[in-house]
Amino acid sequence: MTTADLARLSINQETIKQWSLPELAEGCVKAGIGKVGLWRAPVQAYGVGRTARLLADAGLTVTSLCRGGFFTALDPAERARALDDNRAAIDEAAALSTDTLVLVSGGLPPGSRDLTGARERVAEALAVLAPYAAERGVRLAIEPLHPMYASDRCVVSTLAQALDLAERFPAEQVGVVVDTYHLWWDDRAPAQIARAGRGGRIHSFQLADWITPLPAGVLLGRGQLGDGSVDFRAFRREVESAGFDGPIEVEIFNEALWARDGAEVLAEVAERYVQHAC
Template sequence: MTDTRNDLSRLSINQETIKQWSLPELAEGCAKAGIGKVGLWRAPVQEYGVERTARLLADSGLSVTSLCRGGFLTATDPAERSRALDDNRAALDEAAGLSTDTLVLVSGGLPAGSKDLYGARERIADALGELAPYAAERGVRLAIEPLHPMFASDRCVVSTLSQALDIAERFPADRVGVVVDTYHLWWDDQAPDRIARAGAAGRIHSFQLADWITPLPAGVLVGRGQLGDGCVDFRAFRTAVEATGFDGPVEVEIFNEDLWARDGSEVLAEVAARYLEHAC
């Protein structure tokens, strides 16, 4: 068995983990640290320019493991739905321009005044029916990310891997899969079985790490913890994911204002050290 205790070759640093860094700073910092993979977000990439970002990362020897985010596909209003589909097509174009094969989807919450979770999930499936062929033409996979149930009302009606797979399995595995994110799934005792189900079909398109810390900070969206600061068993998750044959990137994605207030180089070094200590 390969000794991974000092191996950073699969580690990917999501851009939001060191949000205080510009794209050039991220590229330079990761290259200096010997980290060859990054996950990107659309807004800073759009600001810097997709082609310019692609050149920067290529010149730095970095590959893009995912682009976040597409999704928000639950609208009932026809015009709003049309705008969402157009935005997702643009996101797929951007992903292709960055040479990443994975667009992460945050599916969307309940429309205003609605309590129909089932109907919202069906609208996601309907939208993916339109987007999947477009994604395939660009060599990009759509990765449905289940979010913790506390986000179901406003951000993501897909809360479990089961729900994500029930949608993804309507499409070919090389077009639509799922994200396994420890922050969102650590609490679910069915997650190991669902990881096996996803992996058996080749539907694990992204594997992301962040810890769950309590009490949650005000504004739970930025409540993700540094690896090792909370209650997530990262090795158990990695063992379950890799038992399926998954050998892709392991992306650390942490939204945390305390990390964002610190020196970026210090945060990067800490993330790498915590990754080796807790997830390898």
């Protein structure tokens, strides 16, 4: 494994959640990994400015900030609060010098079965936020989540649905996330990746495996690369054929990984990335 092998690898903060931000920075530098993806809650706890300085001093690039979104509420006051929170998320992304804010759109409001209406409220929020983000050098990246999350977390379930929303706006303002965990099952994904590439809308590429049986907490069911069903090399060929040459972010939510030594997990992630995705 060489430095060149790891040149595009980004470690998402949640993959080694047991580490503090200083530990993450130190560990990545020692491992020769120059990129990280961040989550808002731990960054806010440490301090946005403080995080920016820590990572800049370590020479690390922030590839994305997660997450904004949750736009689907019916109550106008709730929607206004969501817009305010997303403006804050955009400001945080800009302060961290990342150009990508990942969006999880939100699920159905309680008692609602109107998926079409919920998706349209996502579009309405994007219309407000996209110009605000563009002024700050931040792109909004819509992440489609596996359909099992449609009711409570994300009414955008396929890459086609994400692109239908993104394409209402300039590509430099709104694009999509290609996340293998959420898209591996969809035989239409390759064609939609090509569509996204033609429009310059692949703003983030994330890796995690789909393992079975799923753990009791499905949200924490992402597996280490190579432990499940995903063909990572095929996904990488598809996104690169579509013109994507950006960072490749490993984002795994898994309690078994979080219970282990962080340095051991980081080394294993790097090894599995080279073994299965290079």
